[in-house]
Amino acid sequence: MRKSPRTGAKMDAIFKNTTSLFAAAAIGIMGTLALPTDANAEDKKVKVGFVTFLSGGAAGPFGVPARNAAELMIQSINAGSIPAPYNTAGVGGAMIDPIFVDENSKQKNADYLKLVEKDGVDMVVGYISSGSCKAIAPEAEKAQKLTILFDCGTPQIFEEIVTDPKYTFRTGGHATMDNVAAARYLAQTGASAQNVAGINQNYAWGQDSWRDFSASIAQINKGSAVATEQFPKIYAGQYGAEISALLTSKPDVVHSSFWGGDMEAFIIQGSARGVFERSKVVLTTGETAMHRLGAQMPDGTILGARGPHGDLAPESALNTWFRKAYFDRFGTLPTYPSYKMAQALLGVKTAADKAGSTDQDAVIGALKGLEWEGPSGKVSMALANGHQAIQDTAYGTYKYDKDAGKATLVDVVRFKAECVNPPAGVNSIDWINGGFQGASCE
Amino acid sequence: MTKSLDRTELGLIIALPILICIAFVLPKWIVNYVQVSMGTGLVALGVMIQMRAGLVSFGQGLYFCVGGYAAGMMAKFLGVSDLFVLLAIGILAAFVLSTILGFLLRRYREIFYAMLSLAVSMILFGLLSSTEELGSTDGFNLPTATYLGWAPEGETARLTLYTITCIVVIGCAIALNRFLKGPIGYINEAIRENELRVEYLGTSAHKAVHITYILAAVVSAIGGVLWALALGHVDPEMTNWTTSGQFVFVSILSGIGNIAAPLLGTFILEIVRVYAVEFSPNTWQMILGTVMLLIIIFLPKGLWSLLTRKKKTKQEKLAASAPAAGE
Numbered sequence: 225m226r227k228s229p230r231t232g233a234k235m236d237a238i239f240k241n242t243t244s245l246f247a248a249a250a251i252g253i254m255g256t257l258a259l260p261t262d263a264n265a266e267d268k269k270v271k272v273g274f275v276t277f278l279s280g281g282a283a284g285p286f287g288v289p290a291r292n293a294a295e296l297m298i299q300s301i302n303a304g305s306i307p308a309p310y311n312t313a314g315v316g317g318a319m320i321d322p323i324f325v326d327e328n329s330k331q332k333n334a335d336y337l338k339l340v341e342k343d344g345v346d347m348v349v350g351y352i353s354s355g356s357c358k359a360i361a362p363e364a365e366k367a368q369k370l371t372i373l374f375d376c377g378t379p380q381i382f383e384e385i386v387t388d389p390k391y392t393f394r395t396g397g398h399a400t401m402d403n404v405a406a407a408r409y410l411a412q413t414g415a416s417a418q419n420v421a422g423i424n425q426n427y428a429w430g431q432d433s434w435r436d437f438s439a440s441i442a443q444i445n446k447g448s449a450v451a452t453e454q455f456p457k458i459y460a461g462q463y464g465a466e467i468s469a470l471l472t473s474k475p476d477v478v479h480s481s482f483w484g485g486d487m488e489a490f491i492i493q494g495s496a497r498g499v500f501e502r503s504k505v506v507l508t509t510g511e512t513a514m515h516r517l518g519a520q521m522p523d524g525t526i527l528g529a530r531g532p533h534g535d536l537a538p539e540s541a542l543n544t545w546f547r548k549a550y551f552d553r554f555g556t557l558p559t560y561p562s563y564k565m566a567q568a569l570l571g572v573k574t575a576a577d578k579a580g581s582t583d584q585d586a587v588i589g590a591l592k593g594l595e596w597e598g599p600s601g602k603v604s605m606a607l608a609n610g611h612q613a614i615q616d617t618a619y620g621t622y623k624y625d626k627d628a629g630k631a632t633l634v635d636v637v638r639f640k641a642e643c644v645n646p647p648a649g650v651n652s653i654d655w656i657n658g659g660f661q662g663a664s665c666e
Numbered sequence: 667m668t669k670s671l672d673r674t675e676l677g678l679i680i681a682l683p684i685l686i687c688i689a690f691v692l693p694k695w696i697v698n699y700v701q702v703s704m705g706t707g708l709v710a711l712g713v714m715i716q717m718r719a720g721l722v723s724f725g726q727g728l729y730f731c732v733g734g735y736a737a738g739m740m741a742k743f744l745g746v747s748d749l750f751v752l753l754a755i756g757i758l759a760a761f762v763l764s765t766i767l768g769f770l771l772r773r774y775r776e777i778f779y780a781m782l783s784l785a786v787s788m789i790l791f792g793l794l795s796s797t798e799e800l801g802s803t804d805g806f807n808l809p810t811a812t813y814l815g816w817a818p819e820g821e822t823a824r825l826t827l828y829t830i831t832c833i834v835v836i837g838c839a840i841a842l843n844r845f846l847k848g849p850i851g852y853i854n855e856a857i858r859e860n861e862l863r864v865e866y867l868g869t870s871a872h873k874a875v876h877i878t879y880i881l882a883a884v885v886s887a888i889g890g891v892l893w894a895l896a897l898g899h900v901d902p903e904m905t906n907w908t909t910s911g912q913f914v915f916v917s918i919l920s921g922i923g924n925i926a927a928p929l930l931g932t933f934i935l936e937i938v939r940v941y942a943v944e945f946s947p948n949t950w951q952m953i954l955g956t957v958m959l960l961i962i963i964f965l966p967k968g969l970w971s972l973l974t975r976k977k978k979t980k981q982e983k984l985a986a987s988a989p990a991a992g993e
Contacts, residue, residue: 278947278948279948279950279951323944323947324947324948325943325944325947326943326947326948326950329939329943330706330903330909330912331699331702331936333698333702333896333897333898333899334695334698334699334702334936335940335943337694337695337698338695338698338699338940340695341693341694341695342693342695343944353804354804355803355804355805355899355901355903358801358804358805358806358807358899359805359807359897359898359899359901362807362898363898366820378804380804385807426795426796427795427796427802427803428798428801428802428803428804429803431796431798431802435798455796457792458803
């Protein structure tokens with residue numbers, strides 16, 4: 225008899241607890257929700273969510289330089305301190321109010337939806353990893369929110385995943401351009417490329433880069449052969465076995481899309497063992513490391529910057545301003561993720577200024593097919609019905625200036641956007657394998 | 667009828683309509699976190715039932731990924747998008763793989779079990795990362811789910827998937843609760859205390875561990891399928907050790923006392939993370955780490971002990987007042 229009321233009490237307690245817990249959670253969530261909604265009344269503001277890697281392996285080489293550029297550009301745009309034609313304050317008259325989010329998250333889509341629904345952003349600018357872009361692009365279309373992918377490289381975004389984009393834009397060229405241009409650079413500088421080898425990281429970026437490069441070389445140099453293709457793990461750091469394979473197969477050209485620490489490790493280990501003397505080495509992202517490595521980077525290495533960024537950027541008042549402002553603020557020169565972020569924000573500014581408002585539909589209408597000048601030259605939204613940018617690109621050969629102690633690029637060759645990008649409506653790899661139909665170089 | 671249901675099960679059944687209702691009450695973004703937390707929560711549940719036997723699986727992401735990829739590949743290569751078929755395929759794939767691997771894993775305990783499960787999950791990570799056909803590390807996208815020929819769109823699709831996710835997750839939790847309260851559940855606790863004695867009592871510890879392992883794999887795969895469909899995207903990160911480590915962490919933080927703990931714990935930690943990112947986007951890990959540290963220091967039995975502790979103090983009060991009433 226004594227037992228039953230006690231269990232009853234326990235039951236009650238449990239129900240009370242669970243229900244009160246649910247109620248508490250619900251109230252708590254509602255409460256936090258109510259806070260930020262009525263904050264943007266007095267000043268005209270445009271809320272922009274920025275998503276880049278702020279932690280993890282990709283933060284150092286990509287995420288943080290991009291965030292830094294975003295901070296610099298937001299401040300300068302709001303102050304109107306960028307050289308003409310960008311010397312008006314704000315975008316379409318509104319001040320940018322940024323929210324930064326870490327891309328390094330397992331719940332990227334839920335985080336994106338939170339930006340849109342809870343924080344009520346007017347647009348999202350971000351995404352470095354191609355995996356993120358693949359997941360976010362359909363989500364952006366579903367959420368009907370202007371989303372600007374500023375960096376990720378996979379051509380699949382508009383070729384396969386979102387074939388009829390309305391809200392998704394990409395203001396950076398895709399990765400195909402880098403490797404087609406690398407192959408063209410070799411041909412144009414008269415380097416022998418009969419026997420090519422590749423060393424690329426064994427993940428999507430490395431595999432795609434090598435596929436595009438080897439296919440382009442096969443088109444440009446009929447009869448060329450692949451000496452060896454090496455796919456070490458990402459972040460491996462030790463490339464002894466791969467370097468031996470590169471040495472014994474005696475290629476004319478070695479292609480690598482390594483980035484960050486992996487690239488620096490390969491340069492140091494490979495140059496010690498003579499890879500760079502025996503073969504011409506093409507590093508598609510090499511520009512990012514040239515100032516840091518200085519004399520350690522072997523002369524004659526062919527360097528790219530995933531577009532005409534950094535040292536490959538053409539002279540312009542905007543570029544000079546950008547480099548100086550960035551250096552003054554952060555103590556390093558901007559690398560390509562910084563350029564691409566600046567380019568995305570200037571695109572938004574141009575579109576909003578043209579539309580005269582920050583209304584989503586107006587900005588989308590203006591951004592579609594837009595052309596504007598970034599710090600690294602002209603950008604035009606020419607592909608995917610005006611949603612995908614193309615851009616000129618450039619490659620150069622490394623030369624260390626011993627007297628001045630300065631890293632320089634010589635024999636810089638510029639390629640027109642139409643020369644290294646497929647025309648609208650053609651898949652990248654089909655375009656390469658079909659012999660670059662419709663490419664116009666000069 | 668109610669006799670056969672214990673408190674946890676009753677609680678779960680009551681929670682089901684509440685869970686479904688919040689989709690209409692709370693804003694979309696929170697519901698979205700609830701939904702993805704249910705997917706990953708199921709995997710944490712898989713980790714937790716193994717913990718009951720004293721086994722820490724540091725590779726539960728393996729089955730999370732197997733579920734997601736099995737469903738994804740069915741959709742990608744065969745064009746199947748029916749949720750029930752995809753669930754069945756995910757379960758089947760996990761069942762077959764775990765049955766085979768179980769013969770190996772059931773012989774190991776402690777750190778060897780943890781390391782071996784980790785190793786197997788990382789093999790899959792390596793394989794998927796180097797498979798270009800499956801999008802390598804970028805993964806690939808899944809279509810919107812259909813239901814026995816019915817293909818809802820937009821808001822309806824979202825709510826349908828959410829409702830079914832709720833039902834499946836609660837169903838799994840109740841089934842696992844039954845399992846833990848059943849013979850093998852108790853054998854598992856005995857294995858954790860003293861495996862040798864279990865064997866002397868005439869039952870097979872290997873068999874119990876094997877069954878537990880398979881069950882954990884199957885619920886994790888269900889979680890994987892539901893999570894992947896909610897996200898519309900799978901990538902090898904699902905089986906990376908960082909993901910698996912998170913599941914272990916969630917299980918430890920939530921406590922292994924109750925079947926609902928990992929589900930609730932997953933959601934709470936997710937919300938803590940979201941606000942940490944909002945509060946300090948550059949150093950959110952420090953906030954999250956501090957919270958985890960505080961939980962471990964002050965709630966060594968996990969978040970769930972907050973509920974049971976309260977209950978105990980009430981019980982003690984009751985017990986204390988009872989004799990007084992008798993006097």
